[in-house]
Amino acid sequence: MSEFQPMALHGKNLSLTRNRRKVLENIDCSFQAGELTAVIGPNGAGKSSLLSCLAGVLLPTAGSLALDDRTITGVSAAERARLIAYLPQQEMPAWSMAAQDLVALGLLPWGRSLDRSRRGARVAAALNQVDAFHFAARPVTQLSGGELRRVQLARLLVANTPVLIADEPGTALDIRHQLQLMQTFRQQADAGKTVILALHDLSLAARYCDRILLLQDGGLRAEGTAETVLTPQLVGAVYGIHSEFRWRNGRPEFIAGDLI
Amino acid sequence: MRLNSYSRREPNLSNSHKFFFLLLACALPLALLAALASGPVKLDLWQAITSGWHSDNSDAVILWQLRLPRAALALLVGAALGMGGAAMQGMLRNPLAEPALLGVSSGAALAAILLLYYGAVSGEVALPLLAILGALLAVGSVWLLAGRGASATRLVLAGVAINAFLSALMALALNYAPSMFAMQEIVFWLLGSLANRGWDQVLLALPFMLVGAVMLVLSRNYLRALSLGESTAASLGFSGRRYPLLVLFGIAFAVGSSVAVAGTIGFIGLVVPHLMRPLVGQDPGRLLWASALAGALLLLLADILVLNTVGVQELRIGAVTAFIGAPFFFWLIVSGRREMSL
Amino acid sequence: MIAVGRGYAGRPPAARWIAALLFAIALPAPAAERIASLNLCLDQILLRWVPPQRIVSVTWLSAEAQYRNAPIPEHVALNRAQAEELIPLQPDLVLAGQFGAQRAAARLEEMGFRVVRIPDAYTLEQLQTQLGALEQALGPLPPLRARQQQLAELLAPARQKNPQAADVKHPTALILSANNITYGSGMLEHQLLTRAGFINLAAEQGIDQLGRVSLEQVIALQPDLLVFYGGAQDFAIAHLAERHPVLKRYIDSGRSYRLPEALGYCPALAAVDALEQLQQKRAELVQQP
Numbered sequence: 039m040s041e042f043q044p045m046a047l048h049g050k051n052l053s054l055t056r057n058r059r060k061v062l063e064n065i066d067c068s069f070q071a072g073e074l075t076a077v078i079g080p081n082g083a084g085k086s087s088l089l090s091c092l093a094g095v096l097l098p099t100a101g102s103l104a105l106d107d108r109t110i111t112g113v114s115a116a117e118r119a120r121l122i123a124y125l126p127q128q129e130m131p132a133w134s135m136a137a138q139d140l141v142a143l144g145l146l147p148w149g150r151s152l153d154r155s156r157r158g159a160r161v162a163a164a165l166n167q168v169d170a171f172h173f174a175a176r177p178v179t180q181l182s183g184g185e186l187r188r189v190q191l192a193r194l195l196v197a198n199t200p201v202l203i204a205d206e207p208g209t210a211l212d213i214r215h216q217l218q219l220m221q222t223f224r225q226q227a228d229a230g231k232t233v234i235l236a237l238h239d240l241s242l243a244a245r246y247c248d249r250i251l252l253l254q255d256g257g258l259r260a261e262g263t264a265e266t267v268l269t270p271q272l273v274g275a276v277y278g279i280h281s282e283f284r285w286r287n288g289r290p291e292f293i294a295g296d297l298i
Numbered sequence: 299m300r301l302n303s304y305s306r307r308e309p310n311l312s313n314s315h316k317f318f319f320l321l322l323a324c325a326l327p328l329a330l331l332a333a334l335a336s337g338p339v340k341l342d343l344w345q346a347i348t349s350g351w352h353s354d355n356s357d358a359v360i361l362w363q364l365r366l367p368r369a370a371l372a373l374l375v376g377a378a379l380g381m382g383g384a385a386m387q388g389m390l391r392n393p394l395a396e397p398a399l400l401g402v403s404s405g406a407a408l409a410a411i412l413l414l415y416y417g418a419v420s421g422e423v424a425l426p427l428l429a430i431l432g433a434l435l436a437v438g439s440v441w442l443l444a445g446r447g448a449s450a451t452r453l454v455l456a457g458v459a460i461n462a463f464l465s466a467l468m469a470l471a472l473n474y475a476p477s478m479f480a481m482q483e484i485v486f487w488l489l490g491s492l493a494n495r496g497w498d499q500v501l502l503a504l505p506f507m508l509v510g511a512v513m514l515v516l517s518r519n520y521l522r523a524l525s526l527g528e529s530t531a532a533s534l535g536f537s538g539r540r541y542p543l544l545v546l547f548g549i550a551f552a553v554g555s556s557v558a559v560a561g562t563i564g565f566i567g568l569v570v571p572h573l574m575r576p577l578v579g580q581d582p583g584r585l586l587w588a589s590a591l592a593g594a595l596l597l598l599l600a601d602i603l604v605l606n607t608v609g610v611q612e613l614r615i616g617a618v619t620a621f622i623g624a625p626f627f628f629w630l631i632v633s634g635r636r637e638m639s640l
Numbered sequence: 641m642i643a644v645g646r647g648y649a650g651r652p653p654a655a656r657w658i659a660a661l662l663f664a665i666a667l668p669a670p671a672a673e674r675i676a677s678l679n680l681c682l683d684q685i686l687l688r689w690v691p692p693q694r695i696v697s698v699t700w701l702s703a704e705a706q707y708r709n710a711p712i713p714e715h716v717a718l719n720r721a722q723a724e725e726l727i728p729l730q731p732d733l734v735l736a737g738q739f740g741a742q743r744a745a746a747r748l749e750e751m752g753f754r755v756v757r758i759p760d761a762y763t764l765e766q767l768q769t770q771l772g773a774l775e776q777a778l779g780p781l782p783p784l785r786a787r788q789q790q791l792a793e794l795l796a797p798a799r800q801k802n803p804q805a806a807d808v809k810h811p812t813a814l815i816l817s818a819n820n821i822t823y824g825s826g827m828l829e830h831q832l833l834t835r836a837g838f839i840n841l842a843a844e845q846g847i848d849q850l851g852r853v854s855l856e857q858v859i860a861l862q863p864d865l866l867v868f869y870g871g872a873q874d875f876a877i878a879h880l881a882e883r884h885p886v887l888k889r890y891i892d893s894g895r896s897y898r899l900p901e902a903l904g905y906c907p908a909l910a911a912v913d914a915l916e917q918l919q920q921k922r923a924e925l926v927q928q929p
Binding site: 065118122125126128132136139147149177 | 326373388391517519522523524525526527529530532533534535536537578580581582
């Protein structure tokens with residue numbers, strides 16, 4: 039498992055109906071290996087639902103998913119868990135386990151195929167990646183919100199899956215750890231992983247992501263690079279704010295303005 | 299260097315915890331000896347043991363046919379209730395969950411009452427099977443009513459409602475039962491008893507308890523994953539109805555077969571997982587067998603207390619466990635207000 | 641060793657005496673033709689030994705499957721021991737027990753009905769008194785008289801034999817009733833056992849009324865005869881002890897006996913038969929090597 043097979047994830051015509059309400063409607067999307075994709079959109083646009091469907095947690099009411107060229111129905115839940123790691127928006131641990139034990143839960147899909155020392159090494163590496171090593175042994179109930187989030191991120195990363203899906207991973211993190219987190223995801227993508235993040239912070243999306251999916255009312259409003267999606271027209275139409283997109287020192291920058 | 303220092307800490311069972319489990323494992327045979335030595339008749343224990351199973355000597359008969367099956371049943375029922383409680387807390391992600399408090403035991407007891415007092419079927423195996431069915435219906439309703447990851451308040455309210463309803467049905471069923479002893483036996487069904495049990499009851503319950511234990515052990519990784527919530531558990535490969543059903547059936551088998559032979563014994567499934575959880579690093583998987591071990595010991599100790607209490611009537615074992623458990627439950631609720639997990 | 645229970649059979653002896661005296665003094669009344677009963681045991685006695693056309697009412701309990709031996713005749717009304725139920729029936733004799741239904745009995749008495757209270761029987765002597773009182777109230781009844789004689793005959797030879805005589809073999813017996821209850825020296829059941837030639841182990845343990853006996857004690861005391869009590873046909877946890885496999889060898893080897901349930905609530909019906917059967921059982925046991 040230390041070596042992963044790069045893998046692309048394709049969603050075709052994804053639709054989801056919950057409580058007779060259409061949450062997602064005919065979404066076509068593709069996520070390539072080595073690509074860091076941000077899914078953005080206002081509250082209730084369907085970001086979390088889309089990510090849940092992509093992670094296999096929710097079954098879309100219509101449409102299909104494919105990993106490379108295999109449809110997801112042909113992949114067992116256990117195998118899918120070894121290919122896709124997912125961090126939901128809210129994840130409350132029920133028991134006050136040690137941080138390192140929570141991280142080790144990310145290795146559950148591998149069961150006993152990993153021996154204890156290799157498991158320990160992976161957990162340690164993941165904790166280091168999110169700068170959480172120094173509280174590895176602390177019970178999670180004694181951690182601050184941001185510290186807990188980092189531990190959960192370590193859980194996401196620990197299994198070295200080819201596909202990473204995280205729903206607003208930066209919530210509760212201070213700015214330094216948010217940047218660190220985005221850098222970590224950037225590195226993961228650069229190493230050949232398929233990374234999909236739901237983000238609220240459009241400037242982070244603009245700065246780090248290769249591609250942006252803009253959702254509105256359950257539909258895909260726009261898709262492309264930051265420059266093509268975060269235009270003042272689109273952002274204004276979807277979010278109702280003034281904004282500016284510019285390049286500075288060769289880096290894309292998004293600045294939010296006043297309400298329209 | 300950091301990595302090395304980490305991997306040395308990795309075995310989550312620290313040495314002191316291992317020592318504690320060793321102590322627990324040693325306490326079991328000692329408690330068993332104490333249980334075998336307790337009873338209204340004074341026995342020459344050593345002679346009774348050495349004269350063997352087939353001996354007609356009355357001391358030997360008392361030991362092998364009366365005290366040993368009772369102690370074995372205490373161990374089995376305690377283990378099943380401990381494990382069932384641990385699984386229930388894991389499944390509902392809630393430390394207040396307990397089979398007797400939430401009506402699972404009452405469901406089993408109601409089914410057993412209907413069969414025993416009214417049943418045209420005299421088949422022995424029908425009793426645990428029906429009790430298991432009753433427990434399954436009750437635990438299923440708790441699960442559906444309180445939902446997954448429900449707040450403690452909602453869970454306890456749903457459980458109290460189900461328990462009250464089932465207890466009322468039990469009283470009603472006993473009220474109209476043909477036997478004139480039926481009504482006074484509500485006490486047995488509410489507080490349990492190990493009196494007058496023999497190997498027949500042990501053998502009746504054992505296979506079903508084992509099936510339940512196997513089911514729960516098989517679902518240990520699901521319970522581990524579930525400690526991060528249902529979505530995360532699904533993403534870790536535990537999606538579909540298979541896993542919750544396995545846990546529900548496992549709990550029903552363990553609790554149902556216990557209730558069928560020993561009545562409702564409360565609080566074991568609450569207290570034991572709580573005491574064990576810190577010792578297994580809060581791991582819901584390892585908690586299963588740790589709770590089975592400690593549950594067996596706790597119920598055997600409670601029964602020793604029952605056996606050595608002098609009185610015209612035998613003390614009800616459920617009263618002893620409630621005496622230990624109810625203040626504990628109260629303390630949990632009070633202390634739980636301060637914790638985020640509740 | 642065996643815990644001793646209090647209560648149950650302890651009745652004020654003075655009351656018994658007065659009741660017995662009253663019946664001894666009273667003159668035999670003309671035979672009643674419309675008899676009503678407010679007591680389960682008296683119901684059973686009436687239904688068994690009195691021509692049905694003379695009975696107007698018995699208690700509802702007698703119609704329950706548990707107590708019913710034969711269908712209740714259609715003209716017999718079932719009462720719940722309320723005076724109002726009996727008044728329209730115009731009974732010329734109302735039988736009541738010594739306890740229970742006293743309010744109804746008192747009201748009927750006030751209204752001028754003839755109410756006779758038949759004393760309960762907790763010993764064989766009291767049983768004879770009870771049968772005598774019944775005869776006083778009902779007038780001469782051949783089956784009742786036969787019963788009385790049977791009882792007297794059974795008691796007489798047993799009295800001649802000294803239970804402590806060394807030449808007679810006295811097997812031991814122990815009663816294991818529902819809820820692990822056993823019967824001590826002050827009880828009718830004890831009298832039946834000793835009259836049948838058994839030594840009641842519970843009495844040996846110093847129990848004079850009701851006591852508790854655990855299965856362990858049953859095994860340790862090793863009675864020659866294990867005596868169960870009442871029907872175990874309806875399930876109850878109370879009967880769990882007698883279903884325990886450890887008692888299997890008693891049942892398999894025929895060293896067990898079951899006292900009829902009626903002995904508990906109406907010894908007049910069952911005492912004679914039970915005593916005969918116990919004597920027979922003893923004869924079998926003594927023959928056994």
